[in-house]
Amino acid sequence: MHHGFTGKILRVDLTARRLWTEEVAETLYRLYPGGKALAAYLLLRDLPAGVDPLGPGNVLILANGLLTGAPFSTATRFTAAARSPLTGGFGESEAGGFWGPELKMAGFEAIAVTGRAEKPAYLWVKDGQAEIRDATRLWKRDPEDVQAVIREELGDRLVRVLQIGLGGENLVRFAGLTNELRHFNGRTGMGAVMGSKQLKAIAVRGSSKYLEQAYEPKAIVEFGRRLVRLVKEHPASWDLQDRGTPGLIAGLNAAGILPTRNFHTGEFEGVDGLRWETYEKELLSGRRSCFACAVRCKREVKVDDRYQVTDSYGGPEYETIAGFGSNCGIADLQAVAKANELCGRYTLDTISTSATVAFAMECFEHGLISPEDTGGLELRFGNAEVMVKMVDMIARREQIGDLLADGTRRAAEVIGGDAAYFAMHVKGQELPMHDPRGKVGVGLGYAINEAGADHLTAFHDSMVANPESLSYRSALPLGVKKALPARELSRDKAELYGLLENWCSFEKVIGLCYFGPAPRSFIPVEEVVGVVAAASGWDVTVDELLRIGERATNLARVFDVREGFSRKDDTLPERLFQPLETGPLAGVGISRDDFEAAMTALYEFKGWDPVTAAPTRARLEALGVGWAAEMIEAA
Amino acid sequence: MRVHLGGHLAWHDPQKRSWIAIDQVAPISLIDLAHQLGLPLAEIAVVAVNRCTVALDDTFVSDADRVEFFPPLGGGGE
Numbered sequence: 218m219h220h221g222f223t224g225k226i227l228r229v230d231l232t233a234r235r236l237w238t239e240e241v242a243e244t245l246y247r248l249y250p251g252g253k254a255l256a257a258y259l260l261l262r263d264l265p266a267g268v269d270p271l272g273p274g275n276v277l278i279l280a281n282g283l284l285t286g287a288p289f290s291t292a293t294r295f296t297a298a299a300r301s302p303l304t305g306g307f308g309e310s311e312a313g314g315f316w317g318p319e320l321k322m323a324g325f326e327a328i329a330v331t332g333r334a335e336k337p338a339y340l341w342v343k344d345g346q347a348e349i350r351d352a353t354r355l356w357k358r359d360p361e362d363v364q365a366v367i368r369e370e371l372g373d374r375l376v377r378v379l380q381i382g383l384g385g386e387n388l389v390r391f392a393g394l395t396n397e398l399r400h401f402n403g404r405t406g407m408g409a410v411m412g413s414k415q416l417k418a419i420a421v422r423g424s425s426k427y428l429e430q431a432y433e434p435k436a437i438v439e440f441g442r443r444l445v446r447l448v449k450e451h452p453a454s455w456d457l458q459d460r461g462t463p464g465l466i467a468g469l470n471a472a473g474i475l476p477t478r479n480f481h482t483g484e485f486e487g488v489d490g491l492r493w494e495t496y497e498k499e500l501l502s503g504r505r506s507c508f509a510c511a512v513r514c515k516r517e518v519k520v521d522d523r524y525q526v527t528d529s530y531g532g533p534e535y536e537t538i539a540g541f542g543s544n545c546g547i548a549d550l551q552a553v554a555k556a557n558e559l560c561g562r563y564t565l566d567t568i569s570t571s572a573t574v575a576f577a578m579e580c581f582e583h584g585l586i587s588p589e590d591t592g593g594l595e596l597r598f599g600n601a602e603v604m605v606k607m608v609d610m611i612a613r614r615e616q617i618g619d620l621l622a623d624g625t626r627r628a629a630e631v632i633g634g635d636a637a638y639f640a641m642h643v644k645g646q647e648l649p650m651h652d653p654r655g656k657v658g659v660g661l662g663y664a665i666n667e668a669g670a671d672h673l674t675a676f677h678d679s680m681v682a683n684p685e686s687l688s689y690r691s692a693l694p695l696g697v698k699k700a701l702p703a704r705e706l707s708r709d710k711a712e713l714y715g716l717l718e719n720w721c722s723f724e725k726v727i728g729l730c731y732f733g734p735a736p737r738s739f740i741p742v743e744e745v746v747g748v749v750a751a752a753s754g755w756d757v758t759v760d761e762l763l764r765i766g767e768r769a770t771n772l773a774r775v776f777d778v779r780e781g782f783s784r785k786d787d788t789l790p791e792r793l794f795q796p797l798e799t800g801p802l803a804g805v806g807i808s809r810d811d812f813e814a815a816m817t818a819l820y821e822f823k824g825w826d827p828v829t830a831a832p833t834r835a836r837l838e839a840l841g842v843g844w845a846a847e848m849i850e851a852a
Numbered sequence: 853m854r855v856h857l858g859g860h861l862a863w864h865d866p867q868k869r870s871w872i873a874i875d876q877v878a879p880i881s882l883i884d885l886a887h888q889l890g891l892p893l894a895e896i897a898v899v900a901v902n903r904c905t906v907a908l909d910d911t912f913v914s915d916a917d918r919v920e921f922f923p924p925l926g927g928g929g930e
């Protein structure tokens with residue numbers, strides 16, 4: 218008898234209209250206890266190399282973690298994974314909300330979808346059963362309508378709907394998925410994969426309870442109670458609830474690393490228009506949460522002023538504010554909120570969308586894109602109206618929007634000239650709004666991450682820069698040995714990054730939100746170990762949990778190696794090696810030599826070959842996945 | 853003097869204020885100001901005075917100044 222997981226994967230072949238259940242043995246599940254790990258394992262097993270990401274052969278995995286749906290704060294996450302149409306490598310994105318927990322209650326750990334429906338379809342999953350239903354009348358409709366229609370059709374207003382909007386239908390390469398209209402698997406184009414399958418939505422409803430399958434239900438209930446108290450008592454969770462990520466704007470600007478005008482500078486003269494005080498005054502209409510989470514860090518916004526913004530799609534997070542704000546040279550939060558609403562409606566990733574608009578603005582200012590390309594629009598930094606219009610054009614693939622919908626890397630190849638320099642991406646995925654010139658460990662993460670640039674691969678440098686800080690001290694049980702300045706790029710920094718990456722990766726496997734565990738937030742490391750044991754009955758240690766995270770990353774790396782990625786792809790955009798021109802960090806760029814030396818140290822720490830950037834057989838065997846070494850040797 | 857407690861630094865203020873007005877006649881060092889406000893020095897990562905970033909340990913401020921304290925800045929968001 219296994220605990221904490223359902224042991225079932227729902228398999229769906231849309232072409233053959235066939236559904237079946239795959240059982241997962243506990244021995245296998247302990248190696249890959251959900252999320253990123255289970256997804257990477259299934260993709261390596263079931264997806265041959267070289268499959269067209271937007272063809273019927275791609276496999277879309279939606280995988281919960283061991284803890285997803287447990288009745289305590291931050292146990293909400295699930296992973297969407299497939300071969301990415303944006304990067305061509307391992308595509309992966311996590312989301313919270315309600316859908317993952319509901320899937321668990323419906324009796325499934327994961328869903329794996331292949332093939333392509335003959336006409337638009339949606340999947341209905343309820344208590345161990347599933348069926349494919351017609352979605353012709355839902356195609357081209359907004360998520361808000363789609364959710365309402367599906368709930369009405371199924372006669373249950375508590376059905377949880379994961380779906381794509383127009384961006385996914387139009388195969389925008391950075392389209393994502395949304396659940397409950399407000400929670401997004403934003404990154405790496407998983408919405409385009411779902412759109413390519415003509416799969417509009419997956420509706421789920423379940424009636425089982427997590428505690429029924431947990432090893433020690435009482436311990437989990439007590440843990441949940443402790444967390445409710447901790448959420449109130451810990452400064453980080455208090456801050457997440459009070460201001461959340463929008464509160465980061467002012468501090469990053471003061472530190473000189475608020476991405477501004479396509480990462481040209483790190484200080485924005487219009488920052489007052491974007492900071493939290495303005496958000497609270499001009500946008501904020503309420504707060505929300507994910508399943509059973511006492512943090513309640515999600516903001517609601519509503520605007521009826523310069524722009525009309527509905528409260529249906531949630532409020533902009535930090536990444537979105539910096540992305541459509543400072544990085545597009547725009548100081549108008551209402552315009553940012555409108556762009557955020559449109560991204561929610563079209564299910565576009567706000568990071569890639571905003572970065573692509575900023576890229577296009579810089580190309581326009583340098584004469585690489587002309588008014589003829591834009592239909593006469595003055596696509597300049599600071600033009601809020603045009604920025605909002607561009608989101609629409611990208612989702613609809615109209616005029617220049619059609620090219621931009623393929624992401625900055627592909628657009629730059631077509632535009633030519635200096636456009637490649639303006640394309641701020643790694644492996645084809647656009648940079649989040651954190652400038653590695655001020656926190657170099659984030660740069661190592663951007664460079665090495667299998668899914669391209671991502672800011673959630675590890676904890677940011679400043680959190681482990683002061684040995685007396687709360688965040689540093691809470692990271693000690695992970696084996697952190699030395700606090701390092703945020704801008705130190707060294708072997709020590711590479712090893713610190715590698716260790717923290719394993720922990721972050723573990724969170725993505727197990728189903729915990731980034732805002733839950735230490736060192737980012739309020740759940741002590743020892744408590745995480747305890748609750749994994751209480752859920753599963755496994756006698757686990759911190760080290761085993763770190764190995765789980767490491768194993769998932771190694772499998773994702775094997776996936777990329779199979780697709781032809783190598784060390785040359787683990788790099789940063791050229792602009793980051795150039796010094797910032799203004800602000801507190803004027804004159805600071807990343808030293809290329811230091812960066813390459815740190816990357817070599819990071820490969821060595823990981824047990825990877827520094828020349829090919831591939832995991833060694835010895836390391837894979839030590840992680841219990843020696844079978845994956847053959848895939849590398851065959852590549 | 854107007855003082856901003858960015859991010860979770862406001863948690864250390866008994867009233868959880870993010871902006872505090874202080875009647876401060878004599879110049880005061882940032883470290884003393886932080887102590888006076890009950891802010892743990894280890895939680896202060898960036899300080900700006902009148903919108904310019906300064907070092908915590910060698911700056912004095914006085915009445916007309918706008919002071920902003922910020923904690924370590926992590927990322928986040930879906």
Ligand code: SF4
Pocket residue numbers: 290291292293313314457505506507510511512513514515730731732733
């Ligand atoms: S901390 Fe915020 S994002 Fe994370 S699960 Fe809770 S409400 Fe959702």
